[in-house]
Amino acid sequence: MQEKYDPQEVERAIQARWEDTGAAHAVEDMGKPKYYCLSMFPYPSGKLHMGHVRNYTISDVLARFHAMRGFNVMQPMGWDAFGMPAENAAIQNRVPPAKWTYANIETMKSQLKRLGFAIDWDREFATCEPDYYRWEQWLFTRLFEKGIVYKRSGVVNWDPVDQTVLANEQVIDGCGWRSGAPIEKREIPMYYMRITAYADELLDGLDKLEGWPEQVRLMQRNWIGKSFGCEVAFPYDTATVGLEGVLKVFTTRPDTLMGATYVAVAAEHPLAARAAAVDPALREFIGECKRGGVAEADMATVEKKGLPTGFFVRHPLNGEKLPVWVANYVLMAYGEGAVMAVPAHDERDFAFAEKYGIEIRTVIASRTGVYTEAVAPWIPAYAEHGVCVNSGKYDGLGFEDACDAIAADLATKGLGERRTQFRLRDWGISRQRYWGCPIPIVHCETCGDVPVPDEQLPVVLPENVEVTGSGSPLARMPEFYECACPKCGKPARRETDTMDTFVESSWYFLRYCCPDNGGAMVDDRVAHWCEGGIDQYVGGIEHAILHLLYSRFWTKLMRDIGLFGDFRLDEPFAHLLTQGMVVAPTFYRKMPDGKTEWINPSDVNLECDARGRPVAAKRLSDGQPVCIGGIEKMSKSRNNGVDPQTLIDKYGADTARLFVMFASAPDQSLEWSDAGVEGAYRFLKRLWRVVHEHVSKGRILAYSGGAITQELKEFRHQLHQTIGKVADDYGRRKQFNTAIAAVMELLNACARINDDGKTARAVRQEALEAAILMLYPIVPHICETLFIEIRPGKTSGCLSFPDIDTAALARDEIELVLQVNGKLRGYLRVPASADKSAIEEAAVSTEVAQRYLNGKPPRKLIVVPGRLVNIVPQAFST
RNA sequence: GCGAGAGUGGCGGAACUGGUAGACGCACUGGAUUUAGGUUCCAGCGCCGCAAGGCGUGGGGGUUCGAGUCCCUUCUCUCGCACCA
Numbered sequence: 001m002q003e004k005y006d007p008q009e010v011e012r013a014i015q016a017r018w019e020d021t022g023a024a025h026a027v028e029d030m031g032k033p034k035y036y037c038l039s040m041f042p043y044p045s046g047k048l049h050m051g052h053v054r055n056y057t058i059s060d061v062l063a064r065f066h067a068m069r070g071f072n073v074m075q076p077m078g079w080d081a082f083g084m085p086a087e088n089a090a091i092q093n094r095v096p097p098a099k100w101t102y103a104n105i106e107t108m109k110s111q112l113k114r115l116g117f118a119i120d121w122d123r124e125f126a127t128c129e130p131d132y133y134r135w136e137q138w139l140f141t142r143l144f145e146k147g148i149v150y151k152r153s154g155v156v157n158w159d160p161v162d163q164t165v166l167a168n169e170q171v172i173d174g175c176g177w178r179s180g181a182p183i184e185k186r187e188i189p190m191y192y193m194r195i196t197a198y199a200d201e202l203l204d205g206l207d208k209l210e211g212w213p214e215q216v217r218l219m220q221r222n223w224i225g226k227s228f229g230c231e232v233a234f235p236y237d238t239a240t241v242g243l244e245g246v247l248k249v250f251t252t253r254p255d256t257l258m259g260a261t262y263v264a265v266a267a268e269h270p271l272a273a274r275a276a277a278v279d280p281a282l283r284e285f286i287g288e289c290k291r292g293g294v295a296e297a298d299m300a301t302v303e304k305k306g307l308p309t310g311f312f313v314r315h316p317l318n319g320e321k322l323p324v325w326v327a328n329y330v331l332m333a334y335g336e337g338a339v340m341a342v343p344a345h346d347e348r349d350f351a352f353a354e355k356y357g358i359e360i361r362t363v364i365a366s367r368t369g370v371y372t373e374a375v376a377p378w379i380p381a382y383a384e385h386g387v388c389v390n391s392g393k394y395d396g397l398g399f400e401d402a403c404d405a406i407a408a409d410l411a412t413k414g415l416g417e418r419r420t421q422f423r424l425r426d427w428g429i430s431r432q433r434y435w436g437c438p439i440p441i442v443h444c445e446t447c448g449d450v451p452v453p454d455e456q457l458p459v460v461l462p463e464n465v466e467v468t469g470s471g472s473p474l475a476r477m478p479e480f481y482e483c484a485c486p487k488c489g490k491p492a493r494r495e496t497d498t499m500d501t502f503v504e505s506s507w508y509f510l511r512y513c514c515p516d517n518g519g520a521m522v523d524d525r526v527a528h529w530c531e532g533g534i535d536q537y538v539g540g541i542e543h544a545i546l547h548l549l550y551s552r553f554w555t556k557l558m559r560d561i562g563l564f565g566d567f568r569l570d571e572p573f574a575h576l577l578t579q580g581m582v583v584a585p586t587f588y589r590k591m592p593d594g595k596t597e598w599i600n601p602s603d604v605n606l607e608c609d610a611r612g613r614p615v616a617a618k619r620l621s622d623g624q625p626v627c628i629g630g631i632e633k634m635s636k637s638r639n640n641g642v643d644p645q646t647l648i649d650k651y652g653a654d655t656a657r658l659f660v661m662f663a664s665a666p667d668q669s670l671e672w673s674d675a676g677v678e679g680a681y682r683f684l685k686r687l688w689r690v691v692h693e694h695v696s697k698g699r700i701l702a703y704s705g706g707a708i709t710q711e712l713k714e715f716r717h718q719l720h721q722t723i724g725k726v727a728d729d730y731g732r733r734k735q736f737n738t739a740i741a742a743v744m745e746l747l748n749a750c751a752r753i754n755d756d757g758k759t760a761r762a763v764r765q766e767a768l769e770a771a772i773l774m775l776y777p778i779v780p781h782i783c784e785t786l787f788i789e790i791r792p793g794k795t796s797g798c799l800s801f802p803d804i805d806t807a808a809l810a811r812d813e814i815e816l817v818l819q820v821n822g823k824l825r826g827y828l829r830v831p832a833s834a835d836k837s838a839i840e841e842a843a844v845s846t847e848v849a850q851r852y853l854n855g856k857p858p859r860k861l862i863v864v865p866g867r868l869v870n871i872v873p874q875a876f877s878t
Numbered sequence: 879g880c881g882a883g884a885g886u887g888g889c890g891g892a893a894c895u896g897g898u899a900g901a902c903g904c905a906c907u908g909g910a911u912u913u914a915g916g917u918u919c920c921a922g923c924g925c926c927g928c929a930a931g932g933c934g935u936g937g938g939g940g941u942u943c944g945a946g947u948c949c950c951u952u953c954u955c956u957c958g959c960a961c962c963a
Contacts, residue, residue: 043963083963156961167961215882219958222881296959300879329879333960348879424960431961500961544882545958580884581957633956662903663890669956671890675904683903689918728894738892741902748902817898822944824898860943868897872943 001695001789005688007652011781015116023798024118026074028528035071036529037063038509038573040539040547041078044104044126045085048111050582050634051540053644054660054670057778058579058736059538060117061661064777065730066535067118068801074529076512077112077119079105081128082436082501084167090435090467097435098463101128111645115653116781123515127504128435132511134458135521136503137440141451142561144441148194151449154428155268155333157293158186162470165432171293178469185290190430191439191497195553199224199422201570202552211533211575213667216544223545225423230254230407232340232416234263234313234322241311247271247324250335250421254410255402256342258391259363261353263313264306264327265338272326275309282307282326289328296331304329304352316415317406318392327352333425345383365389427550429500434465434473436498444485444492453486459494472496505547506554509534509572522558527567533574541578541667548573577666577734584640584672586629587617598639599626601672602646631671642672654779655681661736661778683744684782687775690747691768691786694761699792702766703759712763713808715749719767720808722746726774727801736778743774765790770802817868818843820852828869836863843869 018024028034039059042052056077063075079101086097093100105126112119125132143149157166161179165188170177195202203224206217232254233246247263265272267289276283285307292298306327313322329348330339343353343360353360364386385399394402403418410416430439438459440452452459462480465473474480474496485492513525539547555572558564587599599619604626607616617626634641647656659680664670708716722742729739750767753760768790776783776799787799811832816839818826826848830839840861843849849858852873860872 040963045963080963085962165961168959169962171961219882223959225881294961297879300959302879304879427960433961501963502961505963540963541883541957542963543958546960547963583956630955665891668884668891673890673904676890679903686918733894735894737890738894738902741892744902819897819944822897822942827898862897862943864897868944870897870943 001692003692005685005782007654007684007782010785011114011116011652011654014781014784015113017784018116018118024075024120025122026072026076026120028525029072032070032072034529034531035063035066035073035536036534037066037073037075038512038534038537039075039077040537040543041080041505041508042108043080043083043085044101044108046104047107048644050642050644050660050670050672051579052108052112053115053656054582054666055538055540055579056112056115056117057657057660058577058666058734059536060119060657060780061730061736061777062536062538062577062734063118064780065801067798068773068776069731070800073118074123074512075117075119076123077117077121078124078508078512079126079128080501080505080508081105081126082498082504084169084433084435086435087433087467087469091469096463096465097467098128101126101435111648114648115644115656118780123512125508125511125515127437127501127508128461130458130460131518132508133437133504135511136437136499136507137452137457137459138454139521139558139561140499141440141454141457143193143557144449144451146561148197148557149191149429150194151189151191153187154190154192154430155185155187155294156190156432158184160184164469164471166293168293168295171295174292174298182291183293185292185294188432190428191441192426192428193553195427195550196422196424198553198556199226199424201556202424202549205552205571209571209573209576212573213576213578216541216548216576216578219544220549223424223549227252227421227423229419229421230403230410230416231336231419232257232316232410233414234316234340235415236311236313240313240321241271241324242274246415247313247338248336249338249340250419251340252421253342253345254406254416255385255388255394255397255399256345256363257315257317257340257406258388258394259342259344259361260315260322260340261343261359261361262323262325262341263338264325264330264341264352265309266330266332267326267328268332269326269330269337271309271311271324271338275311275324275326279310282309285326289326299328299331302328304348304355306352306356316410316413323358325352325356334423335421347383361390363388363391427500427502427553429503430497431500432472432475432496433498434461434467436501437461437504438474439495439497439499441495442483442485442492443495444488444490446490447485447487447492450485450487450492456486461498474498502547502550503554506550507558509537509551510555510558522563524565524567526564526569530569530572531567533569533571536575536577537573538577538579538666541580544578548576579666580664580669581633582670582672583631584634584642586632586638586640587619587626588629589626598637600639600641601674602642634672640672647677651677651681652781654684654782658684658740658779662740663737665735665737684779687747687771688782688786690751691772691790694764694768695789697756697761700758700761700765702769703762704766706759708759708763709755711753711755712760715753715767716763716805716808717811718749719746719770720804720806723770723774723802723804724809727804730777739774740778743771746771773799773802814866816843816866818846818848819868819870820848821872822870825852836865839863839869843871 037059039056063073067073081101086101089100090097157171159166159176159179159181161181166176171183175182203226206220209217229250229252231250233248235246237244267286272286276286306325309324309326311324313324315322341349343349344362345364366386388394388397388402394405407418438461440459442450444450467473481494481496483492483494510522510526513529514523517523551572555569559569585601587604589597591597603620604617605620617628619626632638659677663676725742726739729735772783772787813829814832816828818828828843830842849871856874858871859874862870
């Protein structure tokens with residue numbers, strides 16, 4: 001055995017061995033339980049970043065642990081290859097998106113291999129390959145025929161200078177990122193997927209996803225946003241609006257209807273347009289509302305503004321005239337694009353009414369309060385449920401009763417009814433971009449929108465293309481869009497929009513089961529690997545809503561098209577682990593021109609005071625001081641990213657893996673630290689040295705029974721307790737930092753045993769074997785190497801997780817914590833078999849207890865079995 | 879603005895079901911080994927205090943024999959908001 005730990009050599013040799021034996025290759029095996037371990041596939045952006053290293057290490061740890069536990073593990077990998085960055089690179093470097101993408105894939109694949117992940121590369125594919133996206137196009141045509149895909153107009157960000165549609169990300173402070181021109185909202189025809197038809201199933205399904213974090217389920221629930229309420233129609237006529245009709249709104253608070261003092265419509269609402277036709281000021285205001293982007297976050301933070309239309313509608317119950325306003329806080333995309341406003345009981349309506357001097361009428365009172373006209377409005381914008389007041393026949397009714405009574409009266413008049421409303425909107429999938437999956441539709445003047453027939457699929461995206469950043473490249477390529485109508489054969493025009501890249505990522509995990517099937521989208525291997533759902537899905541918390549919701553939706557679509565045969569798959573992901581982000585310190589300098597220069601942490605040396613507090617920082621390359629900024633998410637803009645490759649080159653893959661697993665729990669943010677990496681490396685060196693020292697003293701079999709000293713008995717107790725804890729941390733808790741800490745503690749305890757007798761050496765053999773196996777999922781290269789050294793006979797492919805010796809866990813005596821008034825005052829040793837009264841007796845008779853009791857019996861005695869005794873003396877009162 | 883999280887020593891974090899706050903690691907201090915630097919090993923290390931003891935989990939309040947953990951309130955930070963992936 002080598003005396004010195006050489007990670008580069010160890011990792012090269014072990015990886016060659018894995019490659020030779022096909023260790024990560026997964027085949028369907030009915031003899032073992034399967035474990036499908038899935039990571040969110042990467043976008044091939046260039047090279048791996050720390051977030052990738054973290055994500056795929058978490059998955060690899062779980063995959064390897066389950067393999068050690070006897071599962072047949074499948075861990076695939078692929079590439080989410082379509083997307084905007086490839087087009088941006090094309091514009092910047094004049095390199096075709098396909099070429100750029102494939103080059104990035106090569107780089108990142110070799111980096112993933114260098115990290116030693118047990119990935120079955122035979123299942124690899126990139127979503128930009130026609131063999132993949134043809135099935136997406138195929139399913140699209142089926143969904144189009146079913147009416148799940150439909151066409152209507154949608155609002156996009158329009159850059160009037162570049163004459164192009166921009167993503168929200170490309171709109172900065174309301175202006176185009178390249179042109180700098182103010183962005184406008186523009187309506188264009190788009191294809192949508194009817195996800196709202198599955199809203200109820202998507203909502204109810206969340207209750208069954210017990211393997212998901214509650215946080216994610218809650219976010220999805222709120223996103224779908226099912227609310228119960230009432231549709232209310234406010235009639236208008238020729239006298240007030242110039243034509244007859246009703247203005248429909250949806251409200252979750254029909255009980256406040258008697259307090260409605262105006263109605264507000266979105267700028268895009270037909271009534272707003274009608275009023276604007278004769279009102280220049282209103283036209284100007286609607287124009288103002290159209291400026292800026294479509295991102296909801298921006299729209300929700302703008303100042304609430306509005307203008308009266310001059311129109312009036314009738315209150316559906318009392319016939320009162322209510323003014324119609326146009327307001328920028330009403331969203332056309334939600335509900336009816338109009339709201340009834342009850343300023344007394346809604347915060348936003350209240351602010352709006354105050355600003356424009358509209359009446360505020362209190363109609364709900366707190367149950368505990370006594371409402372009188374004299375004190376009204378006694379609670380402005382009181383938004384809680386309460387009792388109706390000032391509401392005529394509804395006075396005195398509670399929320400439910402009032403809703404029922406008002407809904408019934410509305411229904412009688414034909415002016416409203418109870419219904420539910422979802423916040424969820426249909427999914428617009430059309431993108432006016434090049435680097436995406438072509439939408440398989442042909443527009444024919446006589447036949448309309450015709451789906452491309454199966455035999456003409458895939459509609460292949462041409463790869464020799466010029467990307468300029470202005471307009472859609474495909475729309476400039478007659479050789480792409482000129483075609484014959486599949487129905488009538490006349491000249492027709494092919495759709496030039498591509499699909500949202502979320503479509504590709506909504507089903508890739510099913511294709512991993514059968515990537516080689518050239519004749520079908522999926523086959524019965526899905527039933528094998530996805531039985532009970534994918535066993536583990538690991539990825540960033542930023543995908544908590546959209547990607548995960550779309551994937552759930554697509555799985556249901558594929559199920560309903562009948563692609564799974566008899567196999568029923570309702571939910572794709574049984575267990576979900578959302579990892580936190582990777583953050584790092586930032587350093588900067590203010591430049592003379594007022595700009596900030598961000599300096600990479602790898603170029604900075606921190607100076608600390610005698611107590612280790614950072615006091616100053618200097619740039620290594622010029623020795624000059626730099627300012628210390630905050631801890632922020634690793635990003636290009638803050639130049640605080642740390643390249644995993646330099647880490648691997650210097651310390652090896654195992655140190656990189658150990659650091660990212662040890663620095664924090666997987667679902668929390670992970671802070672980069674050079675010193676922490678050093679610590680991880682030191683631990684591995686120490687592990688190597690300890691094993692080397694042990695092995696160099698000669699071979700010995702692990703302890704398997706026989707007479708033993710008290711010290712070794714205690715140590716074996718800790719050993720087997722640690723095995724239990726680590727297995728629980730990997731399997732149930734998925735908290736790897738504490739698993740590592742427990743093994744470190746075990747090794748610290750092992751080092752304290754100054755006994756080289758035969759029994760002690762056998763126990764040490766037992767402990768070191770177990771420690772190596774326990775660490776194997778995290779640092780597989782060094783552990784497999786060490787295991788071969790420490791137990792040369794065992795060379796077969798898969799290592800097993802160590803078993804617990806329950807006999808080692810038995811104890812004669814246990815230590816309890818002794819508290820007085822809940823404060824720690826001492827310890828109490830009792831026989832493990834002691835019952836409650838024996839413990840109480842022992843506790844009261846201790847010197848500590850007597851000191852606090854002053855000879856009197858305790859007022860209260862609390863015994864928590866196996867943990868503590870709390871004595872509450874007489875004198876103590878609350 | 880709305881929805882969801884997080885806040886614990888000098889630092890990363892641990893405390894799983896309301897039951898010993900600070901495991902483990904880093905940094906720092908002292909000592910040993912070493913020609914020296916580095917490495918390695920040993921010891922110390924929340925704050926105040928000579929000690930006894932007291933205080934301590936962003937701030938304020940509450941429930942409890944007992945609160946980092948539960949409730950109310952407040953501040954700060956992070957993620958998502960439908961065309962970034």
